[in-house]
Amino acid sequence: MAVSQLVGARIHRREDPRLITGHGRYTDDLPHQGVVHLVVVRSPHAHARIRSISIDAAKKAPGVLAVYTAPDFKDIIAGPATFAVAPVFAPNKLTNPPRYPIAAKEVCYQGEPVAVVIAGERGQAADGAQLVDVDYEVLPAVMDIEAAAKPGSAKVHSDQPDNIAWDTTYVPWEATEEAFKTADVVVKERILQQRLSPNPMESRVVMAEYDSFDKRLTMWLSTQNPHWIRLFVAGALGMGEQAVRVISHDVGGGFGSKISPYPEDFIVPACAKLLDRPVKYTETRTEAMQNAYAGRGQIFDVEVAAKKDGTLLGMRVTQLLDAGAYMALFSAFQTCACLMAGGAYHWNAISSRSQAVLTNKIPTDPYRGAGRPEATHVAERMMDVLALELDMDPVELRRKNFIRKEEFPYTQNFGLTIDSGDYETTMDKALKIAGYDDLRKKQKEQRKHGKLVGIGLSTWIELCGLGPGAATGPATGGVVLSESAQVKIHPAGGVSIYVGTHNHGQGNDTTHAQIAADTLGIPMEQIDIRHGDTNEGPGFGYGTYGSRSLAVGGIAILRSCNKVIEKGKQVAAHLLEAAEEDIVFDHGKFHVKGAPDKSKALGEVAFAAYGQLPAGMEQGLEAVAYFEPPNFVWPFGTHICVVEVDAETGAVDIQKYVAVDDCGNVINPMIVAGQLHGGIAQGIAQALFEEMVYDDESGQLKSATFLDYAMLTANEMPEIQLDSTVTPSPTNDLGVKGIGEAGTIASTAAVINAICDALSPLGIKHVDMPATSDRLWLQMQRARGASSNGKEARK
Amino acid sequence: MIPAAFEYARASSVEEASKLLKTYGEDAKVLAGGHSLIPLMRLRLAQPKALVDINGIKDLDYIKEDGSKLRFGALTRHVTIEHSAVVKQKLPILAEVASEIGDNQVRNMGTIGGVVAHADAAGDYPTIALMLDAEIVTNRRTIAAKDFFKDIFTTPLAADEIVIEVVFPVANGPHKYIKFRRRLFDWAIVGAAAQKMNGGWRIGLTNVGPTPVRAKAVEEALHTGAKPEEAAQHASDGLNPSGDLRASPEYKKHLARVLTKRAIEQAE
Known part of the structure; x- marks a missing residue:
C-alpha cells in the first residue's frame, strides 16, 4: 500500500449527516405509488392445532383487498421454503422440522403467521386482521429445554419424532479422563445464557412489486444480506435470480437478527404476485420483540480440572441450546461456543458436546457475538471460580495459563489456528490503566466496612471474519463465505465501488472509502461506496455478520483497487510511451520509474482508458475481486470492571470500566471506539437487565415491551476507558481483524466476575444473568442464612 | 402499533368536555398528556370509541398559592411543576418527584390531573397526594385522596366527571422521595x-399494592420515638404486593422497609 493518509485516521462517519438528519433511505421511508399494506395474523398461542380459520368478516372490512391463508400460497411458494440449511458445526442434525412461511395445521410458536390481511391503508389491514377468526385447539407448550430434551417429553411439533435438533460430541469425555484423574482440584459450574431480544432500532420492513408482464420481482427490505435473500426468495417462488432484484439501502441495525430469512420475506412477494400490486409489510415493535430471531438461550455445564499451582489441565463443557420451534439459518453457528470454550489458555484436553433442543418459541439465531460471548463467559467465569477455589489472584491464574506471544500461530484443542496474539501485554496495559493493585488494596479496606466491592476481568479472545472456505463451505451446502467488490473508474475519474457486504450501522461507507482512497491515491469524496442492491456490483455478495466487513470485505476492495491499478499501468505505459513494467503507481499518479515528473494522474489515465487504445488493449477501467480468507481473524483484549453491590437492595453500580482491545491494524479509531461502546453497552445490559421471559405454561412472552425488557440507556452506562494494543493479523493484506462484536463478547464476563468478586465475602461463588437487584438480593439473603427476613425469601 | 378507529373531539371548556363525555358514554376517554393512554391504544389494549381532548381548555394549567395550600390545575405539566419556584419553596418534594417522572418527552406532555385520574399504582404523584392528604377537585365535587385511590386504575370518578384541580397542603420541612428502579426513566419498582410536617412524619409508598400506601405504622413508631431503622421495619406491615418481572412480593416488601429507612435518614 501507498503511504497512509486516511487509513488510521479518526474520520467522522460520512454516512452520519444523512442518517441523523432524516435523509436516510430506510425501506419504510421509500415512497411507492399504489402500494397496499399487509398485516399478519399471528398465533396467540405457543402451540396449537388450527381447526379452522374464518376470514369472511375480515374480507368484508372497509378497505380490505384480500385475506390469504396457507392454501392460497400453495401454488406460488414452492414446497417448504428453505429456511434452514445444514448447520455449521453440527453434521449430525437430527430433528429439523420443515418450516412454511405460513402455518396450515399447527402453530409452534407465539406469533407464527396463520393469515395475512391486505388493505389500502395499514390501519384498515390491522382492523381486518382483528376480524380473522381462528379456531385453535391449544396443545401443551414445550418451554423448558431440559425437560424438552428428555425422552417422553411433550413434543414441539406433533409430527416430529422428538425435540432434539442436534446432539454433537466434538471431543468425547474419555479424552479428558486423565486430566480429571490427575487433577488436584476440580471446579464445576452451571452457567446460564438467557434468551435475548435483539432489538435493532429499525424493525423489519418488506416491500415487493411484481411486474406480471416482464415477470420480474423487486423487493425492498431491511436485511443484513440481500444476495442471500434473493437466492432463497427466487428459489421459493420458482424464479431465476436474474428476475429478482433485492434492495436493502439503509438498515437501522441488525445485530444478527436480520441475517436469516423471515416468513414475510416470502409472503410479501408472493402476495404482490397474487394481487398484482406492490405490497408492503411494516413490522410493529411488539412483533419485533416477539418474533425477531432471539439470541443466546443456552445452559452450560462446565467442569475444570487443574493443578494446585493453577496449571489448567482439562475442561468438560456441555452446551444445551434452546433452538426454538425451528432451526434458523445460522443457529448451529452458536455451537462455536463449544470450540472456543478454552479461551485464551493452554489446556491438555477439552471435551465438549452440544445439544440443541426444540421449544415452542421463536428460533434462536446469531446475535452480536453468537457463540463467542457464551464461550468467553464460560472460560472467564471458570477462571474466576478456579481462582477463588485456589485462593489465587485471578490475574495470576490467567497469566500462568495464557497462550504466549511466541506460540502464535497456535493451534488450539479443537484444531482452530489462532492467527496471532499477545494476551499478556494487553492485560498488563489494562491492569495499569485500571490501577489494579490499588483497587485490590482499596477493596480490602472497603470490605472491612461491609462494602461489597468487586473487580472482574475478562481476557477475551474471538474468532471472526467469516470465513475460510474449509469451515464455511460445508456449512452452507457449498457456498464459501468469501467477499466481493467491484471498482469502476469512470471516464472523468469518479469512482464507484460496489461491495458485497452490508452497512447497517458499522460505518463501512467510511472505512471502506478510507481503504480505497489510500489505495487509489485520491480523495474520499471522489469515491462512492454502494451496497445493498443485487442488481449492482458483482454476481454475489455475502452480507455483513460475524465481523467480516473489514477483514473479508475490506480486502476484496483493496484487491479490486489493485487490479484496477494494474490495468491503469497498461494505459499509463501507452500514454507515457514507456514499458508497462517501468510504470510505478504512487499517491494517485502513474509515473515512469526514476522519473516522477513524467506522470499521469489516475483521472487522466481513466479518461484515456475509454479512448483510443493500442490494438489488443481493452477499453474501460474497472475490476472485480473476490477474497476468500485463509483463516478466521482473532482479535482479543482485556476488560476490567469494578462494581459495588448495594448490600441492602442488591443494586449494582458500575464504578469503573476499562477496555484494552487489540483488533490488529485500525482503519478508523473513532469507528472502533463506537463499535466497542455499543457492544459493551449490550453486554452490560445482558449482564444486568435484559431477558426474554416466557410464561412456563402458556408460552406467552411476558417481557414484550420496553417497560419489561430493559435495554440500557445512556443514564445506565458507566464511563468507559478505552485503549488498545496492535497485533496485526498475518492472514490478510491489511493486517486487520474484526471489532463489531468484541464489546459484547468481552463485557458480560467482566461485569459478572466483578459482581461475584463483590459477593464472595458472603460465600457466593456464581451469579446468573441478568444479575437483577431482585435476584442478587435473594441470593444474598440465602447466603446470609437466617436473617430476620430470611424466612420470607423465595424458595 | 396502529390504534383502532375512534372519534375525536376537542373541548374548550370543562362544561363542554363533560357534555361530550356524557354524549359518548362509558367508552369515551379523556385525553390530557396521553402518555399512558396513547401507548395502550397503540397496542389496542385500550380501544375507546371516542377521545375527548381537554388540552384546549386554557384555564386548567396553573399553580396557585392559596394560604396554606397549593392548587395545581389538572393540565399542569410535570415540567412546570419540576421548575416552579413556588413549588420548590412550598412543596419541594413534589418538584423533586416531577423531575424524576419518565424522560423529557414525558415530562413535557404528562399532566398532574392525568396521573391522578389514571391511578396507576406505580404512579408517583398519587403517593404524595395520599401521604399529604391532598384533595382532588372535579367538576362536581372535592374528594379526599384517601377516598380517591380505590383500586388499581380505579377511582370514584363518574363517566362524565373530570379532574380539574389537585390541592396539596404546603409542606416544606425535611423530605425525601426515593424511587427505586432499574433505569432512570423507569417506573418505580418501589x-x-x-415528609416532616407539623412536627410529625408522613410516610408514603409507591407500587407495593393496588393503590398508593400511607405507612401509618411507621409514622406512629417515629412519633413514639423509634429510630428510623426500627420504625422502617413497619413499612411492610399489612402489605401484600403482587410480584412482577422486576420484583417478587418479598423483595418489594423488603424494599419498602429499606427505602423507608433511607428516605427518613436522607430527608432534608
Whole structure:
C-alpha cells in the first residue's frame, strides 16, 4: 500500500449527516405509488392445532383487498421454503422440522403467521386482521429445554419424532479422563445464557412489486444480506435470480437478527404476485420483540480440572441450546461456543458436546457475538471460580495459563489456528490503566466496612471474519463465505465501488472509502461506496455478520483497487510511451520509474482508458475481486470492571470500566471506539437487565415491551476507558481483524466476575444473568442464612 | 402499533368536555398528556370509541398559592411543576418527584390531573397526594385522596366527571422521595416518600399494592420515638404486593422497609 493518509485516521462517519438528519433511505421511508399494506395474523398461542380459520368478516372490512391463508400460497411458494440449511458445526442434525412461511395445521410458536390481511391503508389491514377468526385447539407448550430434551417429553411439533435438533460430541469425555484423574482440584459450574431480544432500532420492513408482464420481482427490505435473500426468495417462488432484484439501502441495525430469512420475506412477494400490486409489510415493535430471531438461550455445564499451582489441565463443557420451534439459518453457528470454550489458555484436553433442543418459541439465531460471548463467559467465569477455589489472584491464574506471544500461530484443542496474539501485554496495559493493585488494596479496606466491592476481568479472545472456505463451505451446502467488490473508474475519474457486504450501522461507507482512497491515491469524496442492491456490483455478495466487513470485505476492495491499478499501468505505459513494467503507481499518479515528473494522474489515465487504445488493449477501467480468507481473524483484549453491590437492595453500580482491545491494524479509531461502546453497552445490559421471559405454561412472552425488557440507556452506562494494543493479523493484506462484536463478547464476563468478586465475602461463588437487584438480593439473603427476613425469601 | 378507529373531539371548556363525555358514554376517554393512554391504544389494549381532548381548555394549567395550600390545575405539566419556584419553596418534594417522572418527552406532555385520574399504582404523584392528604377537585365535587385511590386504575370518578384541580397542603420541612428502579426513566419498582410536617412524619409508598400506601405504622413508631431503622421495619406491615418481572412480593416488601429507612435518614 501507498503511504497512509486516511487509513488510521479518526474520520467522522460520512454516512452520519444523512442518517441523523432524516435523509436516510430506510425501506419504510421509500415512497411507492399504489402500494397496499399487509398485516399478519399471528398465533396467540405457543402451540396449537388450527381447526379452522374464518376470514369472511375480515374480507368484508372497509378497505380490505384480500385475506390469504396457507392454501392460497400453495401454488406460488414452492414446497417448504428453505429456511434452514445444514448447520455449521453440527453434521449430525437430527430433528429439523420443515418450516412454511405460513402455518396450515399447527402453530409452534407465539406469533407464527396463520393469515395475512391486505388493505389500502395499514390501519384498515390491522382492523381486518382483528376480524380473522381462528379456531385453535391449544396443545401443551414445550418451554423448558431440559425437560424438552428428555425422552417422553411433550413434543414441539406433533409430527416430529422428538425435540432434539442436534446432539454433537466434538471431543468425547474419555479424552479428558486423565486430566480429571490427575487433577488436584476440580471446579464445576452451571452457567446460564438467557434468551435475548435483539432489538435493532429499525424493525423489519418488506416491500415487493411484481411486474406480471416482464415477470420480474423487486423487493425492498431491511436485511443484513440481500444476495442471500434473493437466492432463497427466487428459489421459493420458482424464479431465476436474474428476475429478482433485492434492495436493502439503509438498515437501522441488525445485530444478527436480520441475517436469516423471515416468513414475510416470502409472503410479501408472493402476495404482490397474487394481487398484482406492490405490497408492503411494516413490522410493529411488539412483533419485533416477539418474533425477531432471539439470541443466546443456552445452559452450560462446565467442569475444570487443574493443578494446585493453577496449571489448567482439562475442561468438560456441555452446551444445551434452546433452538426454538425451528432451526434458523445460522443457529448451529452458536455451537462455536463449544470450540472456543478454552479461551485464551493452554489446556491438555477439552471435551465438549452440544445439544440443541426444540421449544415452542421463536428460533434462536446469531446475535452480536453468537457463540463467542457464551464461550468467553464460560472460560472467564471458570477462571474466576478456579481462582477463588485456589485462593489465587485471578490475574495470576490467567497469566500462568495464557497462550504466549511466541506460540502464535497456535493451534488450539479443537484444531482452530489462532492467527496471532499477545494476551499478556494487553492485560498488563489494562491492569495499569485500571490501577489494579490499588483497587485490590482499596477493596480490602472497603470490605472491612461491609462494602461489597468487586473487580472482574475478562481476557477475551474471538474468532471472526467469516470465513475460510474449509469451515464455511460445508456449512452452507457449498457456498464459501468469501467477499466481493467491484471498482469502476469512470471516464472523468469518479469512482464507484460496489461491495458485497452490508452497512447497517458499522460505518463501512467510511472505512471502506478510507481503504480505497489510500489505495487509489485520491480523495474520499471522489469515491462512492454502494451496497445493498443485487442488481449492482458483482454476481454475489455475502452480507455483513460475524465481523467480516473489514477483514473479508475490506480486502476484496483493496484487491479490486489493485487490479484496477494494474490495468491503469497498461494505459499509463501507452500514454507515457514507456514499458508497462517501468510504470510505478504512487499517491494517485502513474509515473515512469526514476522519473516522477513524467506522470499521469489516475483521472487522466481513466479518461484515456475509454479512448483510443493500442490494438489488443481493452477499453474501460474497472475490476472485480473476490477474497476468500485463509483463516478466521482473532482479535482479543482485556476488560476490567469494578462494581459495588448495594448490600441492602442488591443494586449494582458500575464504578469503573476499562477496555484494552487489540483488533490488529485500525482503519478508523473513532469507528472502533463506537463499535466497542455499543457492544459493551449490550453486554452490560445482558449482564444486568435484559431477558426474554416466557410464561412456563402458556408460552406467552411476558417481557414484550420496553417497560419489561430493559435495554440500557445512556443514564445506565458507566464511563468507559478505552485503549488498545496492535497485533496485526498475518492472514490478510491489511493486517486487520474484526471489532463489531468484541464489546459484547468481552463485557458480560467482566461485569459478572466483578459482581461475584463483590459477593464472595458472603460465600457466593456464581451469579446468573441478568444479575437483577431482585435476584442478587435473594441470593444474598440465602447466603446470609437466617436473617430476620430470611424466612420470607423465595424458595 | 396502529390504534383502532375512534372519534375525536376537542373541548374548550370543562362544561363542554363533560357534555361530550356524557354524549359518548362509558367508552369515551379523556385525553390530557396521553402518555399512558396513547401507548395502550397503540397496542389496542385500550380501544375507546371516542377521545375527548381537554388540552384546549386554557384555564386548567396553573399553580396557585392559596394560604396554606397549593392548587395545581389538572393540565399542569410535570415540567412546570419540576421548575416552579413556588413549588420548590412550598412543596419541594413534589418538584423533586416531577423531575424524576419518565424522560423529557414525558415530562413535557404528562399532566398532574392525568396521573391522578389514571391511578396507576406505580404512579408517583398519587403517593404524595395520599401521604399529604391532598384533595382532588372535579367538576362536581372535592374528594379526599384517601377516598380517591380505590383500586388499581380505579377511582370514584363518574363517566362524565373530570379532574380539574389537585390541592396539596404546603409542606416544606425535611423530605425525601426515593424511587427505586432499574433505569432512570423507569417506573418505580418501589418508591418511598418521607415528609416532616407539623412536627410529625408522613410516610408514603409507591407500587407495593393496588393503590398508593400511607405507612401509618411507621409514622406512629417515629412519633413514639423509634429510630428510623426500627420504625422502617413497619413499612411492610399489612402489605401484600403482587410480584412482577422486576420484583417478587418479598423483595418489594423488603424494599419498602429499606427505602423507608433511607428516605427518613436522607430527608432534608
